[in-house]
Amino acid sequence: MLKWFITPVFFLLNLQVLFSNDPINSRGLFSHTGTIKITFVNVVKGLPMLLQSKIYTNSFGEDYSINKFKYYIGGCNLAGSKVAHQDSDSYHLVNESDTASLSFIFTAEEGIYDSVFFLLGVDSLYNVSGAQTGDLDPANDMFWTWNSGYVMAKMEGRSSSSALNNIFEFHIGGFAGRYSVLKNIALPLAPGKLVVHKGSTSEVIIQADADAWWQSPNDIRLSNSPAITTPGIMAKKISDNYSKMFSVKSVSNH
Amino acid sequence: MKIIIVTLILIGITLFAGIVNGSRNNVTDASDSFIDSPLVFKIPKGFPELPLNIFAKNHLTEAGFQLGRKLFYDGRLSKDGNFPCASCHQQYAAFSTSDHDLSHGFNNSFTTRNAPALINIAWMKSLHFDGAINHIELQPLAPITSINEMSENIDSVLLKLKKDTMYVRMFKAAFGTTLINSQRMLRALAQFVGSLVSANSKYDKVKRGEEMFSPLEENGYRVFKSNCETCHREPLFTDNSFRNNGLPLDRYLCDMGRMNVTGNKEDSLKFKVPTLRNIALTYPYMHDGRIYSLYNVIEHYRKGIQVGPTLDSVLTRKITITDIEKRDLVYFLKTLTDTSFVKNPRFSQPL
Numbered sequence: 001m002l003k004w005f006i007t008p009v010f011f012l013l014n015l016q017v018l019f020s021n022d023p024i025n026s027r028g029l030f031s032h033t034g035t036i037k038i039t040f041v042n043v044v045k046g047l048p049m050l051l052q053s054k055i056y057t058n059s060f061g062e063d064y065s066i067n068k069f070k071y072y073i074g075g076c077n078l079a080g081s082k083v084a085h086q087d088s089d090s091y092h093l094v095n096e097s098d099t100a101s102l103s104f105i106f107t108a109e110e111g112i113y114d115s116v117f118f119l120l121g122v123d124s125l126y127n128v129s130g131a132q133t134g135d136l137d138p139a140n141d142m143f144w145t146w147n148s149g150y151v152m153a154k155m156e157g158r159s160s161s162s163a164l165n166n167i168f169e170f171h172i173g174g175f176a177g178r179y180s181v182l183k184n185i186a187l188p189l190a191p192g193k194l195v196v197h198k199g200s201t202s203e204v205i206i207q208a209d210a211d212a213w214w215q216s217p218n219d220i221r222l223s224n225s226p227a228i229t230t231p232g233i234m235a236k237k238i239s240d241n242y243s244k245m246f247s248v249k250s251v252s253n254h
Numbered sequence: 255m256k257i258i259i260v261t262l263i264l265i266g267i268t269l270f271a272g273i274v275n276g277s278r279n280n281v282t283d284a285s286d287s288f289i290d291s292p293l294v295f296k297i298p299k300g301f302p303e304l305p306l307n308i309f310a311k312n313h314l315t316e317a318g319f320q321l322g323r324k325l326f327y328d329g330r331l332s333k334d335g336n337f338p339c340a341s342c343h344q345q346y347a348a349f350s351t352s353d354h355d356l357s358h359g360f361n362n363s364f365t366t367r368n369a370p371a372l373i374n375i376a377w378m379k380s381l382h383f384d385g386a387i388n389h390i391e392l393q394p395l396a397p398i399t400s401i402n403e404m405s406e407n408i409d410s411v412l413l414k415l416k417k418d419t420m421y422v423r424m425f426k427a428a429f430g431t432t433l434i435n436s437q438r439m440l441r442a443l444a445q446f447v448g449s450l451v452s453a454n455s456k457y458d459k460v461k462r463g464e465e466m467f468s469p470l471e472e473n474g475y476r477v478f479k480s481n482c483e484t485c486h487r488e489p490l491f492t493d494n495s496f497r498n499n500g501l502p503l504d505r506y507l508c509d510m511g512r513m514n515v516t517g518n519k520e521d522s523l524k525f526k527v528p529t530l531r532n533i534a535l536t537y538p539y540m541h542d543g544r545i546y547s548l549y550n551v552i553e554h555y556r557k558g559i560q561v562g563p564t565l566d567s568v569l570t571r572k573i574t575i576t577d578i579e580k581r582d583l584v585y586f587l588k589t590l591t592d593t594s595f596v597k598n599p600r601f602s603q604p605l
Binding site: 127129133146148179231 | 308311312386387388389390391392395396398399400407408409412435436437440441444514515517
């Protein structure tokens with residue numbers, strides 16, 4: 001008697017295993033989804049970021065050029081009539097010198113969305129869980145080998161105001177405690193602008209302005225702080241600044 | 255009979271689903287699903303459970319262990335080929351650097367700390383004397399990339415490994431495909447280093463009822479229990495905590511210990527309590543190897559402790575050990591030498 005009961009349960013479990021293997025497929029069967037493409041455009045005071053070749057001026061009149069500009073974006077989601085969950089395990093290393101890294105796509109359920117939100121940085125769990133792969137590979141030059149943890153954002157360059165051989169390096173990290181630099185970013189989309197329906201493709205262009213790193217709320221002067229490369233109060237201060245560098249430039253639906 | 259046939263068919267479907275599932279996972283992250291000749295990590299009798307389940311995602315296998323062993327002894331992990339992990343972690347010295355206060359690295363450089371013995375690492379929640387490394391898989395990144403140790407970078411190491419067909423075969427055996435990446439290299443090393451378990455010293459044999467302490471060793475054990483055990487807790491002979499044991503600051507190295515990691519003043523001059531297992535083999539002692547003999551280590555605790563704001567509270571009370579007790583304590587400490595560990599052919603340089 002018991003066996004007769006167990007057998008169909010077994011069968012159902014098998015069905016469940018077969019379908020649950022592939023979330024994309026099962027989503028396609030039971031709901032309607034569209035594709036969202038997120039593109040980051042890095043700028044300085046609204047002008048294109050030209051690595052190594054352009055000299056900019058910060059709000060303290062200090063000149064600087066940028067050689068490296070990189071940051072981690074994690075678990076990008078939309079909010080609106082529904083919450084569209086991208087795989088929360090998904091991290092993207094946005095690297096100005098690698099064009100392919102500036103965009104990524106994910107799927108969202110049908111609906112109208114009015115904000116996009118993501119983590120700027122790498123969640124503490126991934127800082128303490130051993131060797132990772134892909135964009136979180138420690139060989140990506142965004143991981144501290146001497147004090148385990150990710151560099152969440154990095155800007156390096158040159159400045160005549162730097163007493164450190166005219167070099168400046170900001171390697172901003174720290175995932176725990178009062179000096180955590182992890183930032184939850186939420187950006188409004190123009191109301192009713194992002195509409196997802198079955199098979200649609202929408203693109204959200206997010207601008208990141210490096211000028212935000214220098215001020216508001218904390219003044220960061222190259223003459224005083226040309227190197228911020230450890231977790232601590234200075235890293236926290238600069239992260240409070242750069243968390244305000246994002247704005248949505250455009251949303252388009254196709 | 256019918257029931258049996260139906261059940262068999264269903265078992266067949268289950269197995270098939272498992273295969274489909276397994277092969278699909280192989281495409282994305284083979285290391286999570288591929289199991290080749292699995293090894294069981296045995297917790298020795300009386301030892302605690304592992305504080306972190308370090309083999310949960312990194313399944314321990316014979317092929318993974320052997321790959322890690324080969325990597326551990328391979329100089330190609332260093333810039334000039336001269337500094338394998340084993341150059342500072344010598345098996346005969348219980349995987350510490352014998353007779354060196356500081357170890358030697360690339361281009362005639364010195365390290366800034368005494369190379370710790372790799373003993374029962376699987377029970378450590380963090381690594382390095384200041385606890386800077388939070389996972390065994392991440393540990394090799396530090397020595398490989400430090401300019402005063404192996405002075406290499408990971409991409410360059412991986413390029414060298416990919417050129418060696420033996421490694422291509424071994425990575426496939428360990429992880430299911432020929433992909434060679436940093437995660438697989440680090441996980442293989444973690445399998446080898448995590449397997450370096452020492453639990454077969456005379457002390458262990460006495461605890462198992464197989465041998466007896468001599469009267470001097472027995473007395474030394476008594477001295478140990480009343481003076482050392484708070485920090486060097488049995489059976490690991492460390493509690494893996496960070497403590498200031500009263501060593502004066504070395505003005506040249508200026509090593510502030512745990513404070514370097516936490517940024518807290520309360521952590522100034524605190525270093526991780528090392529295990530006493532195989533202690534007779536791992537000289538010199540302390541985080542910077544400043545003391546060369548066990549007698550002088552005990553002498554430090556008798557008379558050398560420098561009082562400071564972060565001195566550990568258990569050391570503020572004066573430790574009184576007579577000369578006889580000092581001798582017997584050393585006798586006892588020598589019972590922690592595990593010859594089967596330092597001579598285990600599975601841990602030695604592969605041919």
